[in-house]
Amino acid sequence: MNKSSSLLRRRKLIQIAIFGLFRLSAAINGIALLVVVYFLVARGWRAINWTFLTQPPREAMTEGGILPCIVGTLCLSLGAILVALPIGVASAIYLNEYARPGRLLRAIRIGINNLAGVPSVVFGLFGLAFFVVWLKMGVSILAGSLTLGVLTLPVIIGASEEALRSVPDTYREASLGLGATKWQTIYKVVLPAALPGILTGAILGVSRAAGETAPIMFTAAVFYTPSLPTSVFDEIMALPYHIYVLATAGTEIEATRHLQYGTALVLIVLVFGLNLIAIIYRARLQRRM
Amino acid sequence: MKKNRQTGKGRQRRERAISFFFFSVALTSITILTLIVVFLFWEGLPIFSKVSVYDFLFGQYWYPTDDPPDFGIFPLIVASLAVTAMSAVISIPLGVMTALYLAESASARLREWIKPIVELLAALPSVVIGFFGMVIVAPFLQEILDIPTGLNLFNASLMLAFMSVPTICSISEDAIYSVPLELKEASLALGATQWETIARVILPASLSGISTAIILGMSRAIGETMVVLMIAGGAAQLPSSIFDPVRPMPASIAAEMAEAPFRSDHYYALFATGVVLFAFTLLFNLISEHISNKYRQVGAATL
Numbered sequence: 001m002n003k004s005s006s007l008l009r010r011r012k013l014i015q016i017a018i019f020g021l022f023r024l025s026a027a028i029n030g031i032a033l034l035v036v037v038y039f040l041v042a043r044g045w046r047a048i049n050w051t052f053l054t055q056p057p058r059e060a061m062t063e064g065g066i067l068p069c070i071v072g073t074l075c076l077s078l079g080a081i082l083v084a085l086p087i088g089v090a091s092a093i094y095l096n097e098y099a100r101p102g103r104l105l106r107a108i109r110i111g112i113n114n115l116a117g118v119p120s121v122v123f124g125l126f127g128l129a130f131f132v133v134w135l136k137m138g139v140s141i142l143a144g145s146l147t148l149g150v151l152t153l154p155v156i157i158g159a160s161e162e163a164l165r166s167v168p169d170t171y172r173e174a175s176l177g178l179g180a181t182k183w184q185t186i187y188k189v190v191l192p193a194a195l196p197g198i199l200t201g202a203i204l205g206v207s208r209a210a211g212e213t214a215p216i217m218f219t220a221a222v223f224y225t226p227s228l229p230t231s232v233f234d235e236i237m238a239l240p241y242h243i244y245v246l247a248t249a250g251t252e253i254e255a256t257r258h259l260q261y262g263t264a265l266v267l268i269v270l271v272f273g274l275n276l277i278a279i280i281y282r283a284r285l286q287r288r289m
Numbered sequence: 290m291k292k293n294r295q296t297g298k299g300r301q302r303r304e305r306a307i308s309f310f311f312f313s314v315a316l317t318s319i320t321i322l323t324l325i326v327v328f329l330f331w332e333g334l335p336i337f338s339k340v341s342v343y344d345f346l347f348g349q350y351w352y353p354t355d356d357p358p359d360f361g362i363f364p365l366i367v368a369s370l371a372v373t374a375m376s377a378v379i380s381i382p383l384g385v386m387t388a389l390y391l392a393e394s395a396s397a398r399l400r401e402w403i404k405p406i407v408e409l410l411a412a413l414p415s416v417v418i419g420f421f422g423m424v425i426v427a428p429f430l431q432e433i434l435d436i437p438t439g440l441n442l443f444n445a446s447l448m449l450a451f452m453s454v455p456t457i458c459s460i461s462e463d464a465i466y467s468v469p470l471e472l473k474e475a476s477l478a479l480g481a482t483q484w485e486t487i488a489r490v491i492l493p494a495s496l497s498g499i500s501t502a503i504i505l506g507m508s509r510a511i512g513e514t515m516v517v518l519m520i521a522g523g524a525a526q527l528p529s530s531i532f533d534p535v536r537p538m539p540a541s542i543a544a545e546m547a548e549a550p551f552r553s554d555h556y557y558a559l560f561a562t563g564v565v566l567f568a569f570t571l572l573f574n575l576i577s578e579h580i581s582n583k584y585r586q587v588g589a590a591t592l
Contacts, residue, residue: 015484022390025383029458030406032451036413036421087317094315098308110578111319117505117574118325118567119512120415121539125563128546129328150321157318181300183307204412211414214514214539218546240416240515247420248519257424264417275412279405 040265047262061224062252066263071228072141072236073210073270076220079145079232080152080209085202087149088156095157096164097186116154120214123151127219142232144220151215152205159201163194196285200278207274211267213240223249239267329567332552333560336360345561351525351536353545353555360558362565364525368442368535369566371528372521373511375446376453380510381503383450384457388502391458392465393487411455419519422448427520436532438522443531445521452513453506460505464498465491497584501577508573512566514539538566 051065058064091112099105127147137143167190175185221241229236246260247253336345340360348361387407391400426447427439468491476486492499522534523544542559549555 011482011485015482018484019390019394022386022394025386026390026395026403028383029387029410029454030403033406033410033413036417039421039425040417087314090311090314091317094311098311099315108315108319110575111322113578114571114574115318115322117508117512117570118322119514119539119570121514121542122325122329122512122563122567122570124514125332125542125546125560126325126328129332129560130324134328153318153321181304183304207412211412211416213414213416214518214543217543240414243416243420244515244519247423260420260424264420267414268417271412271414272409275409276405279408283401 037268040261040268043258044261044265047258048265052259052262053266056226057224060251061246062256062259066237066239066242066259066266068225068228068237069239069242069263070266072221072238073240073267075141075229075236076144076148076216076238077206077209079141080148081156081202081206083146083149084152084156084205088153088201088205089160089198091153091157092160092164093186093191096161097182097190112154112157115150116158118151120151120212123147123215124218126150127215132219138233139218139220139222139235140233141220141229141236144216144236144238145232147215147219148209148212151212152209155205155208156201159204160194160198163197163201164190166197167193196281200282200285203274203278203281207271207278210274211240211271213244216241239263239270243267325567329560329564333557333562333564335552336554336557336561339554340558345558346565349527351541353549353558358554360554362538362541362558362562364527365536365538365541365562366565367527368521368525369511369517369537369539369569371442371535372446372449372517372537373507375442375531376449376510377503377507379447379450380453380457380506384454384502384506385461385499387454387458388461388465388499389487392462393483393491407455407458410451411459413452415452415513415515416519418448418452419515422516422520434532438534440520440522440534441532442521442528442535445517445535445537446531448516448520449510449513452516453510456509457502457506460502461495461499464495464502467498468494497580501581504573504577504580508570508577511537511573512539512570514543518543538562542566 053065053070054067055065056068057066095105095108099108124147127143127150131137131143131146132139135143137146171189171193172185175189176182180188216238220236221238222235223237223245225235225237243260243263246256246263340348345360345362346366347363348359349363350359350361351364352359387403391403391407395403422444423440426444429439430436430441430444431439472490472494473486476490477483481489517537518540521537521540523536523540524534525536525541526533528535542562545555546559549559
C-alpha cells in the first residue's frame with residue numbers, strides 16, 4: 001500500500017516537473033518577444049519625432065527622416081495585396097466550392113504548399129529574372145509589388161479557404177433550394193459571410209509583405225532616391241531595406257545607430273499594428289459564430 | 290415555357306464558364322512555381338559551361354570575384370545545413386513543448402495570451418530579428434564568451450530558431466488537437482497521469498503532424514535570408530567550431546547579387562546557388578507532404 005502510494009507520488013512529481021518545462025518553453029517565447037520589443041522601443045523612441053516621419057534623409061543619410069521609406073513600403077505592400085487578393089480569393093473559391101477530390105486537386109494543393117515554402121531570396125531571384133529582366137519592368141514598384149504579391153499568395157489562399165470553409169453548408173443549401181445557381185449562391189451568400197475572414201487574411205498578407213526584405217532587394221528597393229515615386233516604374237526606398245543598408249553598408253554605421261533603431265521601431269509598429277488588428281478582429285468573429 | 294428553357298440553358302452555360310474561370314485562376318500557383326523553376330534554371334545553367342556540376346557542388350573554394358574565379362559552393366551548403374541543424378536543436382524542443390503546453394496544460398485564459406504572442410513572434414520581420422542579433426546579441430556573446438566575433442554560426446542559429454518556433458508550434462498544436470478524444474480519455478481512465486497520457490498516447494498519435502511541423506520549420510530556417518545575411522559572419526569557409534563565422538547560401542546570394550555584373554559567370558553562379566537552395570526546400574516540403582499524407586491519423590483506430 002505504502003509502496004504504491006509513493007510510486008503514485010513519484011509519477012505526480014514527474015508530471016509536475018514536465019509541465020513546468022512546458023510552461024518554461026511557452027514563457028521563453030514571450031520573453032524573447034519582450035526583449036526584442038524592449039530594446040527597439042528603449043533605443044528607438046528617441047529617434048522618432050515629426051521630422052523623422054515626414055522628411056527625406058539628409059547629409060548622406062546620417063540626418064533627417066524616413067518618409068520615402070514609409071511611402072515605399074506602403075506602395076509595395078498595397079501593390080502586393082492588389083495582386084494577391086483577387087487571385088488568392090478566386091483560387092480559394094475554386095478549391096473550396098468547385099473542386100472535386102482527385103489528382104488535379106492534389107496537384108494544385110502541392111503547388112500552393114510548395115510555393116509557400118519557397119525561400120524569400122529565391123522569390124527575389126525569380127522577380128529579378130522574370131519581372132525585372134524578362135518582362136522588362138526594370139527595378140520598379142511594379143516588379144517589387146508583383147514579386148511580393150506572388151509571395152503572399154499562399155497566405156491569402158490559406159486564409160480565404162478557411163473563411164469559406166467556416167460558412168455553414170446550410171447557407172448554401174438554403175440558397176440553392178430557393179433556385180439560385182451555384183455562382184449566385186457563392187456571390188450573394190457565401191462570399192458576404194466569408195468576407196470578414198478574408199479581410200483578416202488580407203491584413204496579415206499586407207503585414208507579411210511590408211516586412212520582407214530579400215524579395216525587394218533586386219526588384220524594387222534602392223539605397224536612396226531623392227524624391228517620392230511618381231509612377232509604378234520608379235525605384236523606391238523601403239523600411240526593411242533601409243534598416244539593412246544603414247546597419248551593414250553605410251559609411252557611418254555607428255553614427256546612424258539611432259536612425260536604425262528608429263526605422264526598425266516604425267517597421268514593427270506597422271507590422272504589429274496590422275497583426276493586432278487581425279488578431280482582435282478574428283477573436284470577435286469567433287465569438288460571434 | 291420555351292423561353293424559360295432557353296434561359297435555363299444560358300444559365301448553365303454561364304455557370305460552366307464561371308466554374309472554368311475559377312479553375313484557371315486556381316492554376317496560378319502551379320504556374321508560378323513552374324515559372325520559378327524555369328527562370329532559376331534559365332539563369333543558373335550557363336555556369337555549368339565553366340564549372341562542372343560536381344566541382345560546383347563540392348568545390349571547397351568560393352572566390353567568385355578572383356581572377357581566375359572559384360565557384361565551389363560546398364562551404365555555403367555546409368553552412369546552410371549547419372545553421373539549420375543547430376537551430377533545429379533549439380527550436381524543436383521549444384516549439385513542440387510550447388505546443389504541448391498550449392494544447393494540454395494551459396488554462397483557457399493563458400492560452401488567449403500565449404497564442405497571440407507566438408503569432409506576433411511569427412510576424413516579426415526577419416530584418417528586425419537580423420538587426421537585433423547584430424546589435425544586441427552579437428556584442429553580448431562576444432563579451433561573455435570571449436570570442437573574436439559575435440557574428441557567427443551560433444548566433445545565427447539562435448535567431449533562426451526563434452523564427453521557426455512559431456511554425457513548429459502552430460502546426461504541432463493542430464496535430465495534437467486532432468488526436469481523438471477517446472484515446473486520451475481511455476488512457477486517463479486506465480489510471481495514467483496526464484503526462485503519461487501525453488508521452489504514451491498523444492505524442493505517438495500526433496507524431497506525423499509533429500514531424501511535418503518540424504520539417505516545415507527547418508525548411509523555413511534553411512531559406513531564411515536576412516538573419517543569416519546579417520548575423521552569420523559571412524566567411525565562406527568550412528566551420529570548425531560553432532563560433533566560427535559562416536556564409537550560408539541565401540546570405541551569399543543576397544549579398545553578392547547587387548555587385549555581380551549582369552549575366553556574368555558570378556551572376557549565373559548565384560542563380561545556380563538559388564537552384565540548390567530551392568531544391569533543398571522543395572525536398573523538405575515534399576517529405577513533409579508525404580509524411581502527412583501517408584501517416585494521417587484516421588479516427589481512433591490507426592494508432
